[in-house]
Amino acid sequence: MDARTRILNRVRRALEGRPKALLPEHPHSPFPEDPIPLLLARLAENGAEPHLLSPEGAQALLRELAQGLPGVAFGQGVPTPFREGLNPLPPEEAPLGVSWALFAVAETGTLALSSADGRRAQLLPPTHLVLVERERVYPTLLQAFQDLKELPSALGLHSGPSKSADIGQVMVKGVHGPGRLIVAVLT
Amino acid sequence: MRAKAKLYPKEAARLLREKPGVREAVTGATLHFDRNRLKAYAEVPIAEWRERAKAVKDHALSHLDQYLELAEKRLKENGVQVHYAEEPEDAHRLLREIVERRGVKRAVKAKSMLTEELGVNPLLASLGVEVYETDLGEYLIQLLGEPPSHIVGPAIHLSLKEIQTLFHERFGTPLDASPEALAQVARKVLREAFLTAELGISGANFLVAETGTLALMENEGNIRLSTSLPKVHVAFVGIEKLLPRFQDLALFLPLTARAATGQRLSTFVSLIQGPARKGEEGPEEVHVVLVDHGRTALLADPEAWETLRCLRCGACLNACPVYRQTGGHPYGYVYSGPIGAVLDPGLLSLEEAYPLPYASTLCGACLEACPVKIPIPKLLLTWRHRAVAEGLSPAWERAMLAAYRRVMESPALYRLFSKALRGLPLPQDLLPLLRAWTEGRGPLKPSPKPFHQLWREMEEGHGR
Structure with a gap:
């Protein structure tokens, strides 16, 4: 008998005669009001820098951020107009990473990033700009998950800059991941 | 990890005598965590959240055989290699095989209490693998050769001054270097490790049976990096970590974050479905090791099985007036504080963990803090009754x-x-x-x- 069989047998023996607990339903999500103001407020509370911009406005923001930098690392899903005039760099070398989010969640101030967009650009550069379309903003995490049709190999939920209070309980940003998270919600 | 829980009263007294600074550091940090938790609980209908979370966990545990089989099926469909481990030796055998086959010289590790149970670091060191703990707190105590003293904040017992001295001796930083400067030094060392390691090791907060999803929570980004950059990712998962449905995460992720650190959600959550797909960045191999190591025995216990609901958030440690005096080290095993006092006798044996259920005033603060309503005070009494019945109490x-x-x-x-x-x-x-x-x-x-x-x-x- 292998470990798997022995473990499963022990689990079954342990549960013999044990009452089966019911699985509760998910709660009803609250009426979806406009989640954008809440998203922007929560992101700011989480230490991110949120903006509500037109695509052109976001492109101007990106160019401003990239000014004086040797180049930018792009996620696969970032549309061409955002890349124009900028020097693409590998994420290991780029001081700025730009990602295209799958969706955002207002109640937690969260951006969902797919591995299909490329993981390194989301994690290695010290500054991270995330673009998300207004229509892809959900009021709650449950609503976002209920709408999710397929899962990528890895889904990263980012709710602010990398931080730690492990050294003497003092909050430090940018410990391993990006220390600066800038978000542009595209109108 | 070898348990030294028997020595608890002596070790607690020795620590208070010899290292009075620990009490100050731990009390400060836990009170801070506890206040943040209370604020975060007050913001949501917490009574309803906790009741629902308890019900979901009880359902998953009372159908554990079915959910284990479903999770295994889904993981395999996702291209994940599934292993079962009853004892640390099973985990060691698997790691040895991977290290030899992939020529692993360097491993990056995300904080995991289960890997402490299994003695993963000593094993890898014995194979000649350089192991880097990548959670900042965990890295600090690795440099000091100490075990974690808290489930969530492994280095809360260290003062800034001790860390400044440590970095001065190791890296030559000035004795008055700021926390930012120290963090930058650690970032540099560990960034190099992330980029060169062949193996990434993690635990998991949850494993979703319906989709085979591993869920991991953190604030630094080191878990995302450990599970994204190396070509092989091995996740050790206790069999009690199963959740039935992906949507259950919409409750458990925020609930755990609020209980642990008072956040609405931890800064980074990794939801992993498997190895990189064609043309993607990410690991080529993902292994999930489903670990028993005493959990099936706990499940069979008519009372103590409820400890298996534990989310490892550390809220009961922060709320405990006894834990706050010493931190986790005197408890002598991986899990300390109130949850350790009721979990360790089940995972080890009551004889080995005998004094721990007495490390409590039975004030009940742990029960009020617990996000899944584990009846810790009742279980402390259960273990005490059993200790007396088994003749373990002193003559x-x-x-x-x-x-x-x-x-x-x-x-x-x-x-x-x-x-x-x-x-x-x-x-x-x-x-x-x-x-x-x-x-x-x-x-x-x-x-x-x-x-x-x-x-x-x-x-x-x-x-x-």
Whole structure:
């Protein structure tokens, strides 16, 4: 008998005669009001820098951020107009990473990033700009998950800059991941 | 990890005597965590959240065989290699195989209490693999050669000054370097490790049976990096970590974050479905090791099985007035504080963990903090009852309680003793040790008449 069989047998023996607990339903999500103001407020509370911009406005923001930098690392899903005039760099070398989010969640101030967009650009550069379309903003995490049709190999939920209070309980940003998270919600 | 829980009272006393700074650091950090948790709980309908979370966990545990089989099926469909481990040796065998096959020289590790149980770091070191703990707190204690002292904040027992000294000796940073500067030094060392390691090791907060999703929570980004950059990712998952549905994460992720650190959600959550797909960045191999190591025995326990609901958030540690005095080290095993006191006797044996259920005032703060309502105070008493029934309590305690019982059961003996005790010298004269108690308090003066007599006189007075 292998470990798997022995473990499963022990689990079954342990549960013999044990009452089966019911699985509760998910709660009803609250009426979806406009989640954008809440998203922007929560992101700011989480230490991110949120903006509500037109695509052109976001492109101007990106160019401003990239000014004086040797180049930018792009996620696969970032549309061409955002890349124009900028020097693409590998994420290991780029001081700025730009990602295209799958969706955002207002109640937690969260951006969902797919591995299909490329993981390194989301994690290695010290500054991270995330673009998300207004229509892809959900009021709650449950609503976002209920709408999710397929899962990528890895889904990263980012709710602010990398931080730690492990050294003497003092909050430090940018410990391993990006220390600066800038978000542009595209109108 | 070898358990030294038996030494708890001695180790706690020694720590308080020899390292008074620990108490200050731990009390400060846990009070901070606890206040943040209370604020975060107050923001949501927490009673309803906790009740629902308890119900989901109880459902998953009472159908654990089915969910294990479903999770295994989904993981395999996702291209994940699934292993089962009953004991640390099973985990070691798998790691040895991977290290040899992939030529692993360097491994990056995300914080995981289960890998502490399994002794993963010593094993990898014995294979000649350089292991980097990548959580900043965990990295600090790795440099010091210490075990974690808290489930969520492994280095909360260290003061800034101790860390400055450590980095001065290791990396030559100035003795007054700022936390930012120290973090940058660690970032540089660990970034190099992330980029060159062949193996990434993690635990998991949850494993979703329906989709085969591994869910991991953190604030630094080191878990995302450990599970994204190396070509091989091995996740160790206790079999109690199963959740039925992906959507259950919409409850459990925020609930755990609020309980652990008072956040609405931890800064980074990794939801992993498997190895990189064609043309993607990410690991080529993902392994999930489903670990028993005492959990099926706990599941069979008619009372203590409820500890398997534990989310490892550390909220009960932060709320505990006993834990706050010493931090986790004196408890002598991976899990400390109130949850450790009820979990360790089940994972080890009551004999090995005997003193831990006594490391509590039974104040009940742990139960109020627990996001899945584990009845910790009740279970502390359960383990104490069992300890007495198994004859584990010391002989003097048993003799004293047997004598007490004899006296309390016999009115004649009771009267005799209460009369005799009033004739004895007062405790404050007898025991200079009580000075701390008697300072600031009036002397203990026994009543001239015992309560029994006063009561009788009062009743007779009423009857007249």
